[in-house]
Amino acid sequence: MGTFPRHRLAAVALAATGVLLVTGGCGGGDEAAGDGTITLTVDVFGQFGYEQLYQQYMDANPNIKIVERGTGGNLDEYSPKLTQWLAAGKGAGDIVAIEEGLMVEYKANPDNFVNLLDHGAADLKGNFLEWKWNQGLTADGQKLIGLGTDVGGMAMCYRTDLFDKAGLPTDREQVSALWPTWEDYIATGEKFKAANTGASFLDAATNTFNTIVLQTAGNAQGYHYYDTSDNLVVDTNPAVKQAWDITMNIINAGLSGKYGSWSEEWVSAFKQAKFATIACPAWMTGVIEGNAGPEAKGKWDIARVPGNGGNWGGSHLAVPQQSKHKDEAVKLVKFLTSAEGHIGAFKAKGPLPSSPQALDDPAITEATNAYFSDAPVGRIFGEGAKTLKPVYMGPKNQAVRTEVENAVRTVELGQRTPEQGWQDAVDNAKKAAAK
């Protein structure tokens, strides 16, 4: 081998390090402007619906400027970023949103966050549903990491145009009457399928499975993958197996469109009206509107969810210890999680309040959603919210849930039989929990 490859390599390496030098200079960090304005950065995912509230807050506090990052993003992409920022001690916003499934992991290292109890948050306890408040509290009750934003009360969203085409009723009361149980839901799906509308009955079995498991677990002992002593019980918890079996029946009936949830195909399927129903936690209404776009306005409606109740998702707002404006950030968190903040967010993008006062407010109870054919969203979602039975989430909840949902997906795609899929779910969940 001649001598020039070595020179080439060195040249390439030099060029590469040059690039590194140039790009290495960039980095996050909040800048204090010369005129005394404080910029507060809020990191979110999905749709929190805070734009109007920010404006209101900035008008009342002229020295504060609020910037939101991550709007519309995917939780799967947001949470690793947040973890990296926390681990690096740099880069996180002054306020960060934490989804309930990840709360346990973040609570395990509470020192990354400001203890809101040190900032007078204890007085606010009555403003939240009790379990929502407790989710933000560490196990010893000494530290409050986050204040609650929304809860994920459940419904079933459906497309009236596709139901009409299939000869099914389109009125939301009549549709709700079609499916008191998941078996009825499957029976309705079979009728829909027989009508050959060119669309599937539902988007993806994974989403439906998650809805069912949170419901069966909430109605039974109040936990799904982990029991309340943090033992992994995927294989022994009857609530999980029951949800699995219902989901398998949905798959076997051929009702799923198999659009991988949150993928680009899933979004396209919304746009092209390729499925008729989707399990719909309150926050999903904002997602549907965003994905299906304005041209589908008035073609969607909301009915009761099959089975009974259930809660999927919901978040907290926290202030990372690394924030340079902790006091101002805490003030903004308190504003955004006040009853007023909950109502504002609900009106903008539909996340259901976790504040009992807000839930009783006429602004919520009488709210309708024009996009969803003027469905009385406040009543549909709000009704069960105060009696919601939450599901406990253990330490590796996110990783375990990923494994179980993936097993559902492999069965849905025909890669595994339901029996093999269940075995995968149990084995991989154990492996994930041990990592």
Add this chain to the structure above:
Amino acid sequence: MALQLDARPPATPAPRGTRPSRAGRLSRIDAKYSPYLYIAPFFVIFAIFGAWPLAYTFWVSLHDWDLLGSNPTFVGADNYTRLLADSDFWHSVVNTLGIFVLSTVPQLLAALWLANLLNRQLRMRTGWRMAVLVPNVTSTAAVAIVFGVLFGREFGMVNWLLDLVGVDGIEWKSNRFASWVAISTMVDWRWTGYNALIFLAAMQAIPRDLYEAAAIDGANRARQFWTITVPLLKPTIIFCVIISNIGGLQLFTEPRLFHSGTNAIRGGPMRESQTMTMYMFENAFAPYYNFGYGSAVAWLLFALIAIVAAINVLIIRRLGAGARPDTGKRKGGSR
């Protein structure tokens, strides 16, 4: 006209006195040490951005290190022994090697062929040469997203075209081999032109008279290509193979963005196209946040690259040895 090829500085005049002057001493120091100073920036930067992270990653890999936890515990080689028994890890190794072979071999052959075409007398030669580099300056993320859509199951153009010719749609994202092919296509689309230009540059350095002599001896174009061009390109081919190795085995953006939605980092429901770097990310970051385990993956990846590069060099040396034309007598081509 004679060219002066001797680049040495002119001989210094004999020192005037017996004791060297201050300036002389300085210039001796200058001559002795300043070369080190000139090359220092590379080594300093390499130490900061290359060697130090490498060593630190190794240190991390010896710990049970939760990314958010404050107290990592030393576990020795524990992460490595667990990793070597981890079937998902080996699955990702096979994926990586599979995608690597599927992409690199056709890519380098195509690049060689393309370079050979570009080396002929063509109209708008510079335009063509620029054109092959265009895919390379496109953002990888954009390429990956576009290809991800092209290879969609239901709304993708590739399946639509297959449907037109009567072939059933392929599950590009959840069929292991199909996803390898799709990702390799993406990599090839991006890198073939780049390698072609490197080959082209090396081809232009081959003396024309070799071809003239071969033509007189009756060798046709194909024969000339295989017995003159290819052997003389050997160092360049080795370079390209090694660079492709490093890039190919570290493949991340293409397979990651090829999948979208939840758990895209798995590269498909059954990890059909999860590469080693994706597995590293899955463990070091979401959803496991096991920094130590992820670092161990990184080190084994490093080892794998070193091994594959060594094998490549050996193979190419062996191949080249038989076909090398006798150029020993032709020193200093005269043109």
